[in-house]
Amino acid sequence: MLEMKGRKIAKGKARGTALVSPAPISFYGGVDPETGVVKEQGHPLEGQKITGKILVFPTGKGSTVGSYMLYWMSDVGTAPAAIINQESETIVAVGAIISEIPCIDSVDIAQIKTGDLIEVDADQGIVKILSDK
Amino acid sequence: MTLELTKEEQAMLDGEYGRATQKAMEILTALGEIYGAKKMLPVTSVQISGVSYANLGEPGLKFLNSLATDGKVRVLTTLNPAGMDLEEWEKLGISEDFAKNQLRVIAAFQKMGVVTTATCTPYLVGNIPHYGEHIAWAESSAVAFANSVIGARTNREGGPSALAAALTGRTPAYGYHLDQNRKPQVIIQFEGKLENVRDFGALGKAIAEVAKGKIVYIKGVQNATIEELKGFSASIATYGGVGIYHIERITPEWKEYALPDETITLTQKDVSRHINEMSDEIDDVDFVTIGCPHASLREIEIIAELLKEKKVTKEMWITTSRPVKEIADQMGYTKIIENAGAKIAADTCAVVAPIKGRFKGMVTNSAKACYYARGRNNFKVQIKPLKEVIREAIQ
Numbered sequence: 001m002l003e004m005k006g007r008k009i010a011k012g013k014a015r016g017t018a019l020v021s022p023a024p025i026s027f028y029g030g031v032d033p034e035t036g037v038v039k040e041q042g043h044p045l046e047g048q049k050i051t052g053k054i055l056v057f058p059t060g061k062g063s064t065v066g067s068y069m070l071y072w073m074s075d076v077g078t079a080p081a082a083i084i085n086q087e088s089e090t091i092v093a094v095g096a097i098i099s100e101i102p103c104i105d106s107v108d109i110a111q112i113k114t115g116d117l118i119e120v121d122a123d124q125g126i127v128k129i130l131s132d133k
Numbered sequence: 134m135t136l137e138l139t140k141e142e143q144a145m146l147d148g149e150y151g152r153a154t155q156k157a158m159e160i161l162t163a164l165g166e167i168y169g170a171k172k173m174l175p176v177t178s179v180q181i182s183g184v185s186y187a188n189l190g191e192p193g194l195k196f197l198n199s200l201a202t203d204g205k206v207r208v209l210t211t212l213n214p215a216g217m218d219l220e221e222w223e224k225l226g227i228s229e230d231f232a233k234n235q236l237r238v239i240a241a242f243q244k245m246g247v248v249t250t251a252t253c254t255p256y257l258v259g260n261i262p263h264y265g266e267h268i269a270w271a272e273s274s275a276v277a278f279a280n281s282v283i284g285a286r287t288n289r290e291g292g293p294s295a296l297a298a299a300l301t302g303r304t305p306a307y308g309y310h311l312d313q314n315r316k317p318q319v320i321i322q323f324e325g326k327l328e329n330v331r332d333f334g335a336l337g338k339a340i341a342e343v344a345k346g347k348i349v350y351i352k353g354v355q356n357a358t359i360e361e362l363k364g365f366s367a368s369i370a371t372y373g374g375v376g377i378y379h380i381e382r383i384t385p386e387w388k389e390y391a392l393p394d395e396t397i398t399l400t401q402k403d404v405s406r407h408i409n410e411m412s413d414e415i416d417d418v419d420f421v422t423i424g425c426p427h428a429s430l431r432e433i434e435i436i437a438e439l440l441k442e443k444k445v446t447k448e449m450w451i452t453t454s455r456p457v458k459e460i461a462d463q464m465g466y467t468k469i470i471e472n473a474g475a476k477i478a479a480d481t482c483a484v485v486a487p488i489k490g491r492f493k494g495m496v497t498n499s500a501k502a503c504y505y506a507r508g509r510n511n512f513k514v515q516i517k518p519l520k521e522v523i524r525e526a527i528q
Contacts, residue, residue, distance in 0.1 A: 009163050033192070064291035065188055072192030093163045094293045098156065098196055105167075 002129040004107040006084070008122050009093050012102030014082035015130075018116040019053035020109070021045045026062030027069040027095060036078030054118040055080035056109050060092035070095030082120040084109060084127060136165040136305065137172050145301055153204025153245075157297035164294060165305030174267045174306045178209050178285075179299040180255045181247065182271030183292025185216035185485040186235045193292075194234070197241040200296065206246040207302035211260045213272045214427070214452075214485050215239065215251040218478045225450070225478055231487060247299070251480040252454035254363065254427040256283065259456070264385055267310055269298030273376070274367035274426050274501065280377035282362050284385040286310045289376045309376055316390040317350035317379050324353055325401030329518045330364040333357065334500030335407040336399070337368025342407075343397050344373060350392060351380045363426050368500035411503045413513040415494035420512070421445070421475075421526040422483040422495060423519065424452030425502035430460055432519070433477070437466035439523040440473040448492065449475035449526045452482040475526065484509070496525045 023044050025031065030040040036051035051073075060066060070092075073079035083096055085105040096103035102122035112118065112129060119128040144150065145158040161173065183189055189197070216235050217227040227235075243249050252258055253272050262268045262285035270276050271290040279285045288308040290298065298304045308314055321340055327333055340349055349369075357365070357380070369378055379387045423436060428451055436451055451470060453461070458479040461467045470477050483495070484505040495512045497503065498519045506512040517525065 007166065009167070010159070064293075065183070065193075067291065067293055068183075068189065068193040068196065071196050072190070075192055075195060088163075088167055090164060090167070090291060090294065093167055094160055094291065097159050097163055098293060 002111060004111065004127045006104040006107035006125050006127060008125045009088045009105055010096035010101060010103035011123050012082070012100060013121050013123065014054065014102045015119045016052060016054045016081040018056055018112050018114055018118045019045065019048065019050060020112055020114045021057040023057070024059050024061040025057045026060070027066035027091070028063040030062060031069065031073070033069050033072040033078060034076060036073060050080045051078045053080050054082045054084060054120060056084045056112050058086040058109065060089050062091065064091055066091040067095035067098060070099045070101065074099035074101060082122070084112065084120065136162060136170055138162070139173070142173050142303060151203040153200040153202065154300050156200065157204070157300035160294060160297040161301060161303060161305055165307065168305065168307035170305035170307040172306050173303040174310055175302055176208060176267050176269045176298050176304050178260055178262045178266070178268040178270070179206070179295055180211055180213065180260065180270035180272050180275055181242070181292060181295045181299065182213040184213045184238060184251055186231060186238050187216045187485065187487045189238060194238055194241065197238065200300070201241045201244040204245050204300050206299040208299060209260055210247045210299040211255045211258070212242060212247060212249055212251045214253055214482045215480050216486055217481050219251065219480045221478070224476060225481070225486065226491070227487070245300070250455050252427050253482065254454060257427070257429055257457065258454045267304065269295050269304040271295040273370035274363070276376045277366035277370040277378065278363060280309055280315070281366065281379065281384050287376070315377055315386065316348065318347035318393050319344055319349055320393060320396040321349045321351045322353055322396055322398045323351060324398060325404060327354065327361070327404070329498070330361050331408065331498045331516055331518045332404055333361040333365040334368040334498070334516065335404045335411070337365045338372045338407045338500050339399055339403040341369055341373030341375070343399065344375070346373065346375060348375060349378050350387070351378065354380050354383065357383055360429055360432055363429070364499060367426050371501045371504050408516060411500060411514060411516040413515060415513045415515055418494045418496050418515070418525060419447055420492035420495040421447050421449040421522060422452065422497050422502060423522060424450070425482050425484060425497065425499035427482065428453040428457065430457050433457065433461045433466050434464070435519065436523065437469040439520065440475060440527070441469050443473050443527045445474045445526045446528060447526055450483060451475060451477045453477065453479055455479040496522055498522050
């Protein structure tokens with residue numbers, strides 16, 4: 001088991017399977033809020049469903065309306081269980097807070113692989129990789 | 134945590150002032166941590182973006198309603214333009230469905246104590262900070278105007294972070310709030326003559342292209358009206374994403390900082406090139422609009438003079454703030470404009486109104502309006518000086 005200490009962005013705890021994107025994500029236009037599927041053309045996660053995952057990506061990008069899209073997903077039940085960023089920016093940070101999605105940044109996301117079982121304790125800023133895939 | 138909170142701020146974060154205030158303080162402390170703020174600053178004025186139902190949608194409205202259950206703003210707070218004239222939406226051809234939802238958005242803001250006049254020029258209608266004051270404004274053109282022309286201090290807020298500042302009366306101390314982030318990084322030596330709002334808009338776009346995100350110190354601009362600075366602020370913010378600029382002898386902080394070493398020269402040719410870039414070939418102009426950012430009283434007076442006893446041959450919108458429209462009513466300008474067949478609309482503009490698909494070719498004097506008409510609505514555009522825009526409308 002690997003434990004990493006990061007920085008709390010949005011409070012809460014979650015446990016789930018990691019879905020890792022090497023590229024930034026735009027939640028406005030890049031993800032369909034009704035289905036939770038990434039639809040940005042050419043994106044490494046294109047066609048994948050982020051719902052219920054521990055979503056791991058470097059940082060956010062795109063329009064500030066993206067914060068409301070996370071809220072939308074949370075409202076209809078398509079949101080990720082938690083977010084881990086290399087470095088959060090305003091859109092993802094505000095989106096995670098208003099949607100109450102646990103969010104941590106400032107951890108080495110290269111340590112996490114898609115399929116790893118992850119535990120996130122955002123209150124303590126701790127990410128645990130419980131089992132490597 | 135490097136961010137230190139006062140007792141009151143900590144109490145807000147702990148939920149002692151209710152859920153909306155707590156959520157707001159969570160947003161602000163997270164942003165403060167991300168951007169390395171050491172403390173919160175009291176703000177005296179807020180401008181909120183994300184007002185058009187077309188941008189917010191049902192989820193955004195739901196979020197606003199959740200905050201409105203127990204949230205109240207602590208400082209003077211105004212709104213960005215909405216998707217329609219809040220009173221006379223029918224004359225703009227807005228659907229009843231959209232109107233109903235737009236009014237639900239306004240009601241949520243009103244419940245929180247926001248002044249629901251919807252304008253991108255809060256500084257023309259009484260939400261006007263003074264030099265050095267810390268504020269939290271969204272609306273990129275107003276941010277650039279406040280930082281540069283007034284010398285107040287604000288970051289480029291988004292809708293939720295501006296609302297959070299309103300509900301707490303605070304903003305984290307980072308970015309443009311601090312001296313070191315307001316310093317010019319490149320000198321723009323302009324050689325040429327600017328005659329109107331269109332020219333200033335084109336120069337803003339030209340500067341955005343060469344400055345690449347750096348803060349500019351502009352030399353060679355002899356004078357500028359408030360309307361020209363309003364248009365310039367909108368253009369440089371839209372095309373460059375920068376929230377502050379300095380103009381020698383014109384903006385108040387021009388002497389405050391040491392000048393950078395790098396100089397880029399721009400000439401009349403660059404301005405002309407960008408005017409050309411904003412001039413598509415249009416077979417059939419079917420939409421003429423002025424008021425991006427919202428028209429000032431002086432602009433409406435000039436438009437009324439030009440439209441006196443004339444008839445427009447195309448759909449023409451003059452967009453402005455409600456208070457300015459009311460003075461225009463009182464002065465008889467509105468009547469002249471409406472007699473000519475043009476529409477004067479308050480609370481909204483051609484950028485945020487749901488007009489995609491309604492028009493094909495748009496003529497305006499605003500560089501910002503050109504950007505959004507192309508990007509959001511797929512219109513062809515032509516930028517012209519105000520007088521020529523009116524000539525196009527009555528042709």
